[in-house]
Structures are given as C-alpha cells and as structure tokens.
Amino acid sequence: MKRLLVIIFLLLVPWASAAQDxxxxxxxxxxxxxxxxxxxxxxxxxxSARSGPSRVVAAYHLLGLCQSALGRPERAVETFxxxxxxxxxxxxxxxxxxxxSAPFYQAKAISRSQKPLAMSHQPPGLDSIAGxxxxxxxxxxxxxxxxxxxxxxxxxxxxxxxxxxxxxKGIGEFVFRLPQDMKGRRAEYRFELLNRHGAVLKxxxxxxxxxxxxxxxxAAAPLAAQAATAGGAGGKKTPSEPPAGERYEPLTLPxxxxxxxxxxxxxxxxxxxxxxxxxxxxAAGGATTAAVLATSGSGTxxxxxxxxxxx
Numbered sequence: 001m002k003r004l005l006v007i008i009f010l011l012l013v014p015w016a017s018a019a020q021d022x023x024x025x026x027x028x029x030x031x032x033x034x035x036x037x038x039x040x041x042x043x044x045x046x047x048s049a050r051s052g053p054s055r056v057v058a059a060y061h062l063l064g065l066c067q068s069a070l071g072r073p074e075r076a077v078e079t080f081x082x083x084x085x086x087x088x089x090x091x092x093x094x095x096x097x098x099x100x101s102a103p104f105y106q107a108k109a110i111s112r113s114q115k116p117l118a119m120s121h122q123p124p125g126l127d128s129i130a131g132x133x134x135x136x137x138x139x140x141x142x143x144x145x146x147x148x149x150x151x152x153x154x155x156x157x158x159x160x161x162x163x164x165x166x167x168x169k170g171i172g173e174f175v176f177r178l179p180q181d182m183k184g185r186r187a188e189y190r191f192e193l194l195n196r197h198g199a200v201l202k203x204x205x206x207x208x209x210x211x212x213x214x215x216x217x218x219a220a221a222p223l224a225a226q227a228a229t230a231g232g233a234g235g236k237k238t239p240s241e242p243p244a245g246e247r248y249e250p251l252t253l254p255x256x257x258x259x260x261x262x263x264x265x266x267x268x269x270x271x272x273x274x275x276x277x278x279x280x281x282x283a284a285g286g287a288t289t290a291a292v293l294a295t296s297g298s299g300t301x302x303x304x305x306x307x308x309x310x311x
C-alpha cells in the first residue's frame with residue numbers, strides 16, 4: 001500500500017509543478033481562447049528570477065499573440081520587436097492565423113534596422129586566475145531590456161557557482177575581477193544580462209556553455225641552470241655557513257694519509273734554510289780563494305789550499 005502511494009505521489013508531482021508554472025498556465029489559457037487570463041499569467045515569467053533566456057523569449061511570443069487576439073496590434077508589434085531583439089532568428093509557426101501573425105511580420109520588417117541585444121568577451125591570457133581581469137563589451141541594449149550584468153564563476157563543481165553583478169547605465173565596457181584569494185589553476189565562468197526583475201535575457205557564451213580560464217603550468221628549471229643560478233655568473237656554488245645550531249666536526253684522516261698530507265705540506269728541499277746556508281758558504285769560499293791567488297807574489301812557490309769540511 002505504501003509503495004502504491006509513493007508511485008501516485010511521484011506521478012502527481014510533475015503534474016502539480018506544471019500546473020504552477022506560469023508559462024504552462026498561460027499556454028493552457030491561450031489554447032482555451034481565454035486570452036485575458038493568459039495575458040495576466042504570462043507576465044509572471046518576466047518577474048521571476050528563475051526565468052532563463054528561452055523562457056523569456058517564449059513569454060514574449062505568447063504575450064504578443066494574446067495582444068493580437070485582443071485587438072491591440074500596436075502593443076503586439078512592440079512586444080514582438082522585443083522578442084526579435086533577444087532572438088533575431090525567431091519565426092512563427094506556419095499554422096498561426098494571419099490576424100495573429102500580422103503584427104509579428106510588421107515588427108520583423110521594422111527590426112531589420114534594429115540592433116539586437118548583444119555582448120562580447122575575449123578570454124584573457126594570464127599567469128594566474130587569482131585576480132584575473134575579465135572585460136565584457138555590451139554593444140547594444142535595445143528598449144533598455146537589460147538592467148544589470150552578472151558574472152558567474154566557479155573553480156570546483158558546477159553547482160558551486162558564485163556571482164558578481166552590477167547595474168547597466170549604458171553600453172560600453174564592463175570590467176570584472178575574480179577574487180584575489182581564488183585557488184587552483186582552472187576556472188569556468190559566464191556572463192548574463194538580466195532584466196530589472198532578475199530574469200535572464202541572454203547568456204554568454206551560450207545557454208549551456210561556459211568560458212574556460214586556465215593558468216599555464218610553470219616548468220621546473222633544469223639542474224644545470226639551477227646550479228648556474230646558485231653559483232652566480234661563474235657557475236660555482238659558494239660554500240655556505242652551517243645552519244644555526246649545527247656544528248661541523250673536523251675531518252680525521254687515516255695514519256698513512258695523514259703522513260702524506262704532512263709531507264705534501266712540508267716545504268720543498270730547495271726552499272729549506274740549510275740548503276741556502278751551504279750555498280752561501282761555498283760561494284764565500286770561492287771568492288776568498290780567488291782573492292788570495294790574485295794578491296800572492298810571483299816568487300812564492302807555496303800554494304795555500306783552503307778546504308771546507310762538512311760534518
């Protein structure tokens with residue numbers, strides 16, 4: 001029994017939702033030729049912030065037909081011109097009677113020189129999505145249909161949209177900036193034009209599409225480049241001091257290596273003091289001998305020999 005009640009409830013929920021939808025209600029009244037009731041109900045679509053671009057266009061379509069049926073062609077022409085400002089390619093069904101369709105074709109002829117509601121945006125090149133500058137150009141706003149502009153963005157699940165809105169005072173450039181504390185490298189975003197009640201008139205880049213914003217990946221520097229950067233222009237790394245609180249112990253060599261180091265560090269034999277002392281003595285002795293021989297007489301037969309003994 002409980003299962004049967006659940007099934008009945010599930011079947012009734014969509015029907016109840018459709019009955020409460022003003023666009024569906026207005027369509028039902030129009031089919032029953034209750035045009036005044038349809039006219040009154042369809043206006044609720046324009047006053048709902050839950051209405052999207054396709055629903056707003058459908059509401060203008062139904063509103064114009066109701067005005068035509070009630071004998072208000074001038075108002076119908078104005079309504080159809082607003083419809084064509086949102087959707088220039090819109091066309092009526094071929095089975096619409098000439099009485100109802102005449103204001104539409106009159107509006108279409110007038111709208112050939114009318115600029116449709118239009119905006120454009122070029123995604124920027126950047127190094128980081130944090131604080132990214134996003135510029136939107138509003139090229140035309142006929143009948144002042146759009147009252148505000150809204151930026152929607154997210155960096156995670158699509159359900160976590162965040163928004164930023166501002167009023168429209170005229171056409172031109174509008175600059176938005178993403179928050180400075182945004183995390184990650186990738187974000188999705190879109191722009192929306194809203195009427196004064198918050199209904200969405202137009203989305204950019206499209207109804208179910210978004211712009212993609214992704215910061216480039218910075219590649220790690222090669223090891224050779226890191227070494228050259230650390231060592232300066234010569235590419236040699238300067239020894240650093242031990243970190244605070246650390247102390248390096250001196251290196252202790254084995255006995256054989258230590259003796260070799262001592263021999264290597266000892267002065268060479270030709271730099272020692274005793275070597276140059278011997279050289280000095282020999283040089284002095286040679287000079288004395290030469291002086292004696294030069295001053296000795298010719299009659300002297302004795303020869304004095306000087307020698308140097310080393311102990």
